[in-house]
Amino acid sequence: MDKKIPLTIDGKEVEAAAGQTILEVAREQGVYIPTLCYMEGTTNVGACRICVVEVEGARSLVASCCTPINPGMVIKTNTSRVRAAQRLVVELLWASGNHDCLTCEKNGDCDLQNLVYWLEIEKPRFRIEPPGYQPETNNSMIQRDLNKCILCGRCVRACNEIQVNEILDFAQRGSHAKVGPAFDADYINSQCYFCGECVEACPVGAITFKQARFKGRPWEIRKVKTTCTYCGVGCQLDLNIHDGKIIKVTGNRDSNEPNAGSLCVKGRFGLDFVSHPDRLKTPLIRKDKKGELEEASWDEALKFVAKKFQDIKKKHGADALAGLASARCTNEENYLFQKFMRVAVGTNNVDHCARL
Amino acid sequence: MAGLAAAFGSGAMTNSIDEVEHTDLILAIGTNTTENHPIVGMKVKRAVRRHGAKLIVIDPREINLVKYADLWLRQRHGTDVAVLNGLMNVIIAENLYAEEYVEKRTEGFAALKKVVEKYTPEYVEKISGIPAEDLKKAARMYAEANSASILYAMGITQHISGTDNVKSVANLSMLCGNVGIEGGGVNPLRGQNNVQGACDMGALPNVYPAYQAVNNDEIRDKFEKAWNAKLSDQIGLTIMEIMDGALSKKIRGLYIMGENPMLSDPDLSHVEKALQKLDILVVQDIFLTETAKYADVVLPSACFVEKDGTFTNTERRVQRIRKALEAPGQAKADWEIIAALSDRMGYPMEYASAENIMEEIRTVTPSYGGITYERIEKEGLQWPCPAPDHQGTRFLHKDRFTRGLGLFHAIDYIPPNELPDEDFPMLLSTGRVLYHYHTGTMTRLSKGSSERYPESLVEINPVDAERLNIKDGQMVKVASRRGAVEAKAQITPRPAEGAVFMNFHFHETPVNRLTNPALDPIGKIPEYKVCAVRVEAA
Structure with a gap:
């Protein structure tokens, strides 16, 4: 048996397993800590600082996603100091991009939008200055708009740690930092295999399914779980249906096996044949x-x-x-x-x- | 499949996909995993990069997995038996095999030992081109791993020695005690979504559901009672024999459901003649395929998003598909069409739903006995699952092989049926690419796939390209004894010198006009992976 570690979280005394992070314990205890860069099953990078909490005796706020617990730790997740820090992070992110929900495919299913609402921010204190990148629309599967990118790095970890395709990484520094394939190539001009893992990992509207654009809002979509019709692996996927059509395919995460939500290019983007006009309709x-x-x-x-x-x-x-x-x-x-x-x-x- | 069934008593993948990620060593032979089974490929790559597993790739082509491998053995095409015997030669000579396991759980070891004796690393190097030292290294790595999983696919089976290849793979795995343990096993990766299920359901000429022999009186008697009909005790014909039968007029009528042999079979002109000779050809499909064009009757069917049912994946997991959309026009689910036709033939089939059929399947298929739609609603179950309280089987042959003892087969190497010669000096190997599937009827209609891989390409090694004076993107003609096709050249070091690689997804480039229909005598699988061709600028 693992040794149990006693600690206090928001005034509640709890026990947790050695080696767990503050975030993991909080989630187990039903205590909400917001996250952006955190993604289960990948390295905890602590990049976005939205998951900060107050730990008694610590010199500063700590990122809960990558701070392991200690015996007797006293953690507070909802102090005004924590909220002020979270607001600052969200306002800076908002101000540094073109977060225009009116035309965004992620509207209604966006982690940044949800945080703005949750933290009750009317508008950012800073001038909104998007970087002015040209949106990438030159392939038919995945659309990228780095003006909406919050540099959480989830796409990079999806590509390197989940699919292990090793195509995406960070490039440049400071305010010029961006994510993408080597040599600043577009997806279509890189070795990208179009598995779409980065699209599902993206918490905002920076990487989206191109063919689903303007085809249905998140709350209008009906998801039907099924088994992929391509190879023998039998990946579990969700057909995203709206208006009698499959508008996109997402991985189903109900069960870990066989694919735990990951898909390949065929299952993800290969179902156009279903609604093709050449389908046989009569004997x-x-x-x-x-x-x-x-x-x-x-x-x-x-x-x-x-x-x-x-x-x-x-x-x-x-x-x-x-x-x-x-x-x-x-x-x-x-x-x-x-x-x-x-x-x-x-x-x-x-x-x-x-x-x- | 026949090979594994002979060795273990079951032809199915022994272990689960998930185990691949958490094993100590993976040996991938004859599988271009990242392109043909990308999600298994993903698990292999994760095992290597994140969990410290070792990877040995044995493949003549520099496939994507090579980038992740600790060791790559590039054998000459079709020399797999020699390579596998060579690995076992080293393991036995250096006493690295699982002695206790071999003694207690297997039979036939003495004969195996005798036959692999002559396959010394030096002898194998002469046959396969693999440096003797690399072979030794691989043998030691495999033998020393606590659990080692062997993955293979059509690169092993699509040879005249396909069944021998599979038996050799089984030999190697048993020799090191890897069958019947978590993370081990012999794992054939099925190419099509429901090959496993089609076999399980008895869509084979010699067996009823769950591999129960049609020529066993007791079993036939059971099915005659269950189906309330008199059944034939004659083993039926395989797909290749059916085509031959059509040519000789032994077969007069053919009913094809969801298959496109006019693009997938070897030696297409032979198939074409066969189909034209039939009195009646009925094709049931979602598109007017190359095969349907020869039909006398075409029946429109619903595709997988327009019906309910189950598929059984490569790891024996029975999973649901669900109706999400209505079928176009008058198209119907295949099961509805079969039932309607059966009614007209005087044998009424009354099923209200696909679930109804599954309820009947459970009663005649022991390995599916415990599988119900209710139980697989959230997560599929892996057969054998004989009873409603059985949790399914993650890996097979634990403590005991299906056939009792594991059987070693002593196998000698035989070369491929047709090798390059003066007239056809190069070797052609065929397979799939990531962006397309089988005969392309589905993926080619998808924008994304067509954008990424719009036309058929012939992969040619730069050395050959220079010798033949062929430039990247230039049209080339590839000819064999049986026919010729044209396609664009892609100059890449992926194929070995002297070999070209082509896919079979494009009807404009019907590569199976070139391939050799020579069959493996037991598995009856054609030798798609090796034939002799001549390549020249078109």
Whole structure:
């Protein structure tokens, strides 16, 4: 058993495990401490200072996300000193970017917006001076607007520590600091694999799904959890549906396995085929071998197939018929297909393309 | 699959995807994991960068994983058995194998030992081109790890020696006591979302659901009762045999659900002739695919976001898909179409929902006995899950192999069926790229994928490119004994000297007009990974 460490948080005496951070203990105890740069499963960098708390005897406020607990520690998360520091951080962030919620895709789902509201800030004390970067719109999947970037580094850690693609990093210093691929390249001109992990990691509107822009607000979206249709990993994902269309795909984090919310480019951006105009919408029959495929009703098509199959069976036996099931279809469909071939047709000539 | 089933008694991935991240060593052979199974690739990279795992990559191509590897063994194409035997030769010679495990849990060791004796590192170097010292290093690294996971994919199976390759992988894993432990195992990564499930459900010519043999009287009797019908005791034909049968008129009618053999099969002109000979071809799909164009009847189906059901992933995890949208036009779920057709054939199938079908599946598929929609609502369950109170199985063969004892197979190396010669001096290997999937019917309609990878490319090593006077981006013609295609050259050190790599996603560049239909005699898998070609400027 791990040794239990006694401490006090907002006047409440609690016990926690050695090695835990103040933030982790607070979350376990249901005490809210806001965060921006903190991201579970990645290195605690303590960059944004929004998670500061007061610790009795400490010389200054400490970042709760990267301060381990000590026995007897007395922590206060909601003093006026803490709130003043948090306000200052948020006002500086607000003033140093172009945080225009009117046209922002993150409106309603933005950590910075939520903090402004929570801290009841009417407007920043400082002059708003966005850096004036050109938004990056030259690929169809991910849009970047570094004028909204708060330099929390979550995208950098998503890329290096979660996906381990090692494309994104910080560049330059001070007020010129920015995140991106090497040599200041756009995503499309870098080695980026477009997994979209950085988009989901971004707490503000700096990195967003391009194709979802203007297609639906966060509160209008219906999420349907499903399993990806591409490779055999079976990633759990959320179809984000609005107005009868999939507007984007996000990772589902209900369970840790198999993908814990991470996806690849195919699952994330590969579902355009669903609403493609070339989808088959009606049965087709070629009545004469040399003729064309023509539209038909279900009744005609099924009758046609059943008759042909039965004729062949009568004349040449059931083993003159064969069926190919599909590694793309569901278990239920594959089960029914082999049952159909074995029972309704009467042959074991059933296979699928596992070998290909 | 046949290879693993022979060695262990089950052909499925032994361990779980999550275990890959927390093991001591990963040996990736014949898997371009980061492109074909990116999320498994992610776990491999995390294991290396964040948890200090060792990584050995065995691949003729300089795949992305090589960047993360402690050791890269670049073997000549199709020499895997020699390489694996070489690793075992070193492990046995240096007495690094799991003696107690081998004695208690396996059989056939003496024969294995005898056959690998001649595969000394020096002999293997001659066959594979891998420096003897590197092979020794890899053997020691693998043997010394507490838990070591072997990952493989089509780079192992798509050879005429595919089944031998798999058995050799199984040999190596058992030799070091890695089967039946957390973080270990032999882990084939399935290429398609529900290959595992299609096999589990008996979409195979020789078995009913849960791999129960059609020619076993007792089992057949059970299914005859469950389905209330007389069943054939004759093992059916495989996909390649069906195509041959169509050519010889032995097969007259073919029903294809969601498959596109006119792009995915080896030697496409053979398939084309076969399909044209049929009295009736029925294709059920979401698009008018290359195959559907040859059909007499095309039935429109719903895609995965328009229906309910389950897929079984590569780690045997049964997970839900859910209906989020209505299917376009009159398209219907595949299960609804099959049931409607069955009604017309005089065998009524009455199911109200996909869940209804799963309830029936549970009763005839022992490994799925405990799987219900209710139980997998939040998180999928891994089979075997025989009863409603069973928690599913994270890794197989713990304490006991499915077949009892693990079986070593003594395997000798055989070269690929067709190697470069004077007329066709280069070697072609085929596979997928990150941005596309299989025959491209889905990814090619996606803006993002098409933007990132808009056309088929032939990867050519710079040395060959210079010799052939081919520039990056230039159109080249690639010809084999069976046909020729054209595509743009991409000059990159990824393929070995003398080899080119192409994908099969683009119908404009039907690379399977070139590939060799020679089959592995047991797995019946074509040798997509090796054939001889000639490359020249178009």
